[in-house]
Amino acid sequence: MAFPVQFPTGQNTLDEVRGKKLSPSKYFNARLFCVDTRFASDQSYLFFAQFVTETHMATNSMSIQMRKGKPITSDGRKISSKMLQNKQEVEKLITNKDATRFMQPLRGTPAYWEKTLKDLNAMVRQLGKPTFFLTFSAAEMRWPEVIEAVKAQQGEQVDFSQLDWNAKCDILRSNPVTVMRLFEKRVDALMTDLILSPAQPIGEVEDYFYRVEFQARGSPHIHLLVWIKDAPEFGDLQDDSVVIKFIDQYITCQMPDPNADPELHKIVSEVQLHSRNHSKSCKKGNVMCRFGFPKLPMDRTILTYPTPDDDDDDDNDNNDQQQSAPKNKTRPRTSYKR
Ligand SMILES: [Zn+2]
Incomplete structure (x- = not known):
């Protein structure tokens, strides 16, 4: 200390x-x-x-x-010292969240997330279903400028291409504050310079919400919900073709041409492909891959609707998650990354 x-x-x-x-x-x-x-x-x-x-x-x-x-419970009774000496009453205060409300402004507490969830539900009620759910992971191991910035702070220069995995880890660990600040700047830039920019790469953004999470080894990622103006709603239209047209305008799952754009081709092959070996998360529930990879190639976009059977699967999934909830909390899905 x-x-x-x-x-x-x-x-x-x-x-x-x-x-x-x-x-x-x-x-x-x-x-x-x-x-x-x-x-x-x-x-x-x-x-x-x-x-x-x-x-x-x-x-x-x-x-x-x-x-x-006014120290008053949510059912309108005055909180007295006598009440606080009664074990049952205190337990009731905790169940009603009267005892934990003071934690609401404290980021990361259950009370904080409960309020955030309510705010998010209010957004869904006001704006309708979000159009896109996007996940962006930090790739510090692939960002020379982050490694170089940390080293520069320590008055040293490094040649990124000469560093192996362990050396990069050591450098990142030597200043988590700088690494985190650079991630934050990147998220800001991603939002203002890309998603919210006049170029409208995913359409005109009406509103958005994101949450930062951390993987086991501390690497951050964001989950982002975006509401796009005038986006067609899945399942609401008689004609699927409007939704398909919208999807095709913004989403592709094609391998980029290695000759036309070798750099993009390399990035997509390295970080945007489902691993052939699958992740631990894939094999949960004694299946080869619970996400159903590898998938058959398809030459056009089709929409699939949930069937009653799918609903059953979902329920099972939820149960699985609840049983292993503590594990999930500290280690969110990593299937999209190596
Ligand atoms: Zn898999």
């Missing part, structure tokens, strides 16, 4: 008395974005910073809830 490497003289810590008040998040921002990478490169320090910031936010949020005055 003393972090002697970061604070050899014991000065400039968070709890030091300062002329100007400094919030933990401002303080840690300055530490982690500092040109001196002693802070950002120490994983224990990162967890310490997160712990202190979240504790501070939780305490703040609690005192706001208390100051709001």
Whole structure:
């Protein structure tokens, strides 16, 4: 807890008395974005910073809830100290979410995600079904500029093409803060410079929602929902051809021509193909591949509608997921990546 490497003289810590008040998040921002990478490169320090910031936010949020005055349960009863000494009453407060509401502003807590889910459901009610569900994974191992930026911060230069997998991992691990910031910038650029740009690569965006998730080894990816203006709704039309025309306008599953665009061909072959060996996730439920790969080639787009049998399968899937929920939480699907 003393972090002697970061604070050899014991000065400039968070709890030091300062002329100007400094919030933990401002303080840690300055530490982690500092040109001196002693802070950002120490994983224990990162967890310490997160712990202190979240504790501070939780305490703040609690005192706001208390100051709001009327401590009343959602069924309208006044919360008294007598009530809090009764085990059954406290359990009831927890089940009604009265006891956990203060955690709502704290990113990542169940209360936070519950509110996010409600907001998202409100979007669906207002805007209808989303048009696209897109997943974008970070490919730090393929981004020379991320590796080079981390090294440059440490005052060194590297030749990306000479690095093997382990060397790249070591470099990325040496400053997770920079790696994460670059990912965030890329997501921003993906949204503003591409998806929301006047070029409208997937149509005119009405609204969108995304969530960042992390794979087991810490690599981030986003799940993105996009509502496109005037998109035809699947299953709503008598004529499928309108939907098919819309899909064909924006989606292709063709291999790019290796002669016309060798670079694109290489990228698609390496990261956009379902692995021939399948992933662990593919083989869940004792099947070769629960996503049904390899699929037969098709020369045109067709729409398939759920049948009662498919519904049964879905139910089974959900049950499977619930049973192994903790595992899924920490390790989202990785089937689309090596
Ligand atoms: Zn598979």
